[in-house]
Amino acid sequence: MNRQLACAVVVTVLLPWGSAGGQQATPNEYDRGTHVVLLGTGTPNADPERSGPATAVVVDGVAFIVDAGTGVVRRAAAAADQGVGALRPRRLRHLFLTHLHSDHTLGLPDLLLTPWVLEREEPLTVYGPAGTAAMVEHMLAAFDADIRRRVDGLQPQNATGHEALVHPIAPGVVHRDSSVTVTAFAVDHEEWPESFGFRFETADGVVVISGDARPSESVVAACDGCDVLVHEVYSDAGFARRTPVWQRYHARAHTSASELATLASRARPRLLVLTHQLFWGTSDDDLLEEVRAGYRGIVVSGQDLDIFTVQREP
Numbered sequence: 001m002n003r004q005l006a007c008a009v010v011v012t013v014l015l016p017w018g019s020a021g022g023q024q025a026t027p028n029e030y031d032r033g034t035h036v037v038l039l040g041t042g043t044p045n046a047d048p049e050r051s052g053p054a055t056a057v058v059v060d061g062v063a064f065i066v067d068a069g070t071g072v073v074r075r076a077a078a079a080a081d082q083g084v085g086a087l088r089p090r091r092l093r094h095l096f097l098t099h100l101h102s103d104h105t106l107g108l109p110d111l112l113l114t115p116w117v118l119e120r121e122e123p124l125t126v127y128g129p130a131g132t133a134a135m136v137e138h139m140l141a142a143f144d145a146d147i148r149r150r151v152d153g154l155q156p157q158n159a160t161g162h163e164a165l166v167h168p169i170a171p172g173v174v175h176r177d178s179s180v181t182v183t184a185f186a187v188d189h190e191e192w193p194e195s196f197g198f199r200f201e202t203a204d205g206v207v208v209i210s211g212d213a214r215p216s217e218s219v220v221a222a223c224d225g226c227d228v229l230v231h232e233v234y235s236d237a238g239f240a241r242r243t244p245v246w247q248r249y250h251a252r253a254h255t256s257a258s259e260l261a262t263l264a265s266r267a268r269p270r271l272l273v274l275t276h277q278l279f280w281g282t283s284d285d286d287l288l289e290e291v292r293a294g295y296r297g298i299v300v301s302g303q304d305l306d307i308f309t310v311q312r313e314p
Contacts, residue, residue, distance in 0.1 A: 030084045031061040034204035036228055036308040037084060039065070039075040041275045044103045051075050051304055053104050053276055055230055057200045057207055058086045059180045064094045065111070066198055066209050072107035073114045079305060089115040096174070096182065097128035098211030099195040100135060109139050116161035117150065123163035127174050127184075129194035133166040140164070169196065179203070185222050187213035190253040197222060205310040208269070212276065214252060215259045220267045227310045229269035230302070233260050236290050238280025254278065257287055261294030272299040273308065 035058040040051030052069015056076065063086040065072070076087040085091070092115045098104060112124055126132060140147070140162070150157040167174065175182040181201045189195035189212045197219055200207040205227035210219050212232055223229045234254050239247060254276075255263065264272050272295070277287060284301040291299050300306075 030058060030086065030307075034059050034200075034202045034207065034310040035084070036207055036230065036273070036310070037063075037079050037087065038230075038273075038275060038302045038304055038306045039072055039079070039087075040067075040069040040107075041277065041302045041304055042069060042103070043276055043278055045278075049304070052106055053212075054107065055209055055275065056084075056087060057180075057209075058084060059200070059202050061086050062094070062179065063087050063092060064096065064175075064180065064182065064200065065092065066096045067098055067104040067211070068095060068107035068111050069103055070106045070110075073110045075304060079307070084307070089118045090120040091115075092120070093122050093125060094175075095124060095126045095128075096169075096184075096198055097126065097132055098187075098197065098209075099129060099189060099192050100131055101192075101212065104212070105135065108135070109143065112136070112139065112164060113143060113146070113162055117157070119158075120161040121158050123160060123165050125165045125167070127167045127169050127182075129192075129196060130168060132168065136164045136166055171196075174198075183222070185218040187211055187216040187218055189213050190249070199223075199226070202310070204312055207310065208267075210255075212253065213255060215255050215263050220263060223267035223269050225268045225270075227270045228273060228308050229264065229267060229271070230273045230275050231255065231260055231264070232276035233257055233274045233287065233291070234278035235280055235282040235287050237286065238278065238282050241280060250278070257290035258294055261291050264291075264295050264297060264299070269297065271308065272297055273306075274299065274301045277301060 037056040039054035042050030051071030053067045054069045054072040055066045057064045080088040151159050169184045174184045183199040184196045187197045197211045198209050199222045207228045208223045208226045210231040236257050
C-alpha cells in the first residue's frame with residue numbers, strides 16, 4: 001500500500017518477507033528515481049519483526065546499502081520479490097559501513113557470500129572505517145573451506161563474486177557516479193574512534209542516514225533541509241526505567257526522542273524516519289508522541305520493508 005505524505009516523499013509499505021497478497025510494484029517502478037528501503041530497523045535486541053540495521057538507497061536501479069545487520073540479504077530479496085529489482089541478491093554490489101559494531105556487521109558474510117552463491121560475479125565494494133579491511137579478510141578466511149569447495153568442487157561457481165574491494169573512508173566524498181554522490185561525515189557514537197553517517201545526493205533530492213549517533217552537529221549540517229533524514233532514536237520514557245550504568249552508556253551512544261526533536265527542528269528534513277528504535281517497553285505511537293512533543297515536522301517510525309520514494313516538488 002502507498003501513503004502520500006505532505007512532502008516530496010511517497011511511502012510504500014511492503015508485506016514482510018515477500019508475503020503473498022502484497023501489492024506488486026508495476027514493472028520498472030523502482031528502476032528509476034531515488035528510493036529509500038528499510039531492510040532492517042532493529043538493534044542488538046533479538047526482535048523477530050525487525051532485522052539488524054540496514055538501509056538501502058536505490059538510485060536509478062542501483063542499490064547502495066548502508067550497514068549489514070542480520071537478515072540483510074533475505075530482507076533485500078523480500079523487497080525484490082515485490083518490485084525493487086535492484087535488491088535482488090545477485091545485484092547487491094555496494095555497501096557502506098557506518099561503524100563496526102556487531103549488530104551493523106553480522107550480515108557482512110551474508111552480503112559477501114550469498115549473492116555470490118546466487119551467481120553474482122562482481123566483487124562486493126565495501127566503504128568503511130579503519131578496520132574494515134581486516135574484518136573482511138578474517139571473514140573470508142573463516143569461510144575458506146566453503147569457498148574452496150564451491151570454486152573447485154562440482155558447483156559451476158565463479159571465482160570472483162565472493163571477493164571484496166574495500167575502500168577506507170574519511171569525512172568527504174567517498175563515491176560519485178553519474179547518478180549519485182555519497183558523502184561521509186563523522187558522528188559521535190560511544191567511544192568509537194571512527195563512526196560515520198552518509199549523505200546521498202541525487203537528481204531527485206538528498207537522503208541523509210545518521211548511523212548510530214548521539215546528537216551530532218554534523219547530522220544537522222549534512223541534512224540542512226534534506227528530503228529524507230533516517231535517524232536512530234531511543235524512547236525517553238523507556239530510558240528513565242534503565243539502570244544508571246545503562247543510562248550512562250546510551251546517553252553517550254545514542255539519541256533520545258526529545259534530543260532528536262531538537263536536532264530535527266534545526267536540520268529541517270521534509271521527512272524524518274525513525275530507525276534503530278530502542279523502545280524498552282514503549283510502542284511506535286509512544287515514540288512518535290515523544291518526538292512530536294518537540295518537533296512540528298513530518299515523522300514516521302520506520303518498519304522493515306518500508307520504502308520512501310523521493311520526488312522533486314513540481
